[in-house]
Amino acid sequence: MLASDRRTGTAAPGGRRAAAAGGLPPVYGRRHYLTVAVVLAVIALAGAGNTGNMYQISVFNTALTASVATVGLYFAYQLGGMFAFSQAAFMGIGAYTSAILTPEHGFVFAAGVALIIAAVLAYLLAFLLRDAKHMYFAIGAMAFAEIAVLVFRNWEVTAGPTGGGMLYGIAPPSVAGYEFATSGQIFWFLLAVLGVVLLLSVLLERSPLRRHALAVKAIPQVSESNGIDPRRSAMTLFTYGSTLGALAGVLQAHSLGTIAPEAFEVGVAINLYLMLLLGGVGSMWGGVAGAFFLTWLPEFLRPVKEYETVVYSLLLLATIVLFPNGIVGGVAWLAEKVRHRRRGGRSSGVTTHA
């Protein structure tokens, strides 16, 4: 069984039992909605006490923004199978477009145009590289990312020649006349956006597109002979994931108020990958968990001062060794262990994923 199929794998037997007992037919992957509510509630509870503290809440805001980008990366990379090293570049495309258009057209319109531009560019990139596989696609995406950063740095429109691509004084997000001016207000705005993103993603997780993508990943020839176009599902998922990346860029630009080309380099995309891998590639929740873990880790390491970088790296290594399936994978494994012991040795076979 594929690692990413774990959740639906555990849900299926219960659903079948309910159907057999004469209840309503099971809703495929219904438990996702509960998880969305739980994740949002946990973040809200953790953040609510800190909305007055400018510094603490800005760390939350960074983590929320990164979550949106890593959830996108999950769809582009894990489901679509595309090495999306362009994720940070798409953040930049979203951030610059929205920052430039907001003064004249307002936040909502600017953000909308930013997402559309990013989606079109992502689809074009995926179309251009449709025959490139694995490392070839990775290099193509990296080349795209490098070009994007060079454009931010050199183009007149992004204040390239005069200001090195730095934009200042970007207005905070405002929706329907209400402006989210303080960091505390921005926190609730970002949480709401993450909620919408997670709900949309759950719809995608439950859609035939996901099943097609998994089939293409597992057995490309057989799924193709069954009428699934392997390119189409990959290109759609890459476009969706990259658009989420652009959304994260929009959120970042308007919550920080300033952007620079350095924030969208390939290294940043690799950092997003690290978040996804640490959190667990098995599901989109791994992206959220990894984003929060990696954003908060340096904050917890303040007491060790000059050894911060060393301890940070050691902790990353330890996490990778101890949780080969990421934090979410590790928690699922522990939960299964506990359940296993309580039931007295009856295994449900959930932990057998590679």
Next chain:
Amino acid sequence: MTAIRALHPLPAGTDPAAAAGLAGTLLGPVAALTPEMGLSPMLFAFGAAIIGGFGRFGGVVAGAVLLGLVEQFGGGYISTNWREVFPFAAMLLIIAFRPEGLFGGEARARL
């Protein structure tokens, strides 16, 4: 039947590591040295290997020379400001139209 010694005198990682070290030594006099300098030359090297095609040693060298030429001629004849864009654009286009590199695909031994 041919016997191939499974234990090479040097582990397989040693050669590339030595070559990378040599590349670093050569890069030293022409570029600024910082601990973080690695990523952009590495991407360039990857690009060269990809567009040459991993299959042949000569292809990789040709890819590297081609990228360098594209950068310098692009900078000289088209636009100095956008000099750095040209090699990446070349990478993107070559991968788009020759998805396995200019000179073919996987590493193969002639038997």
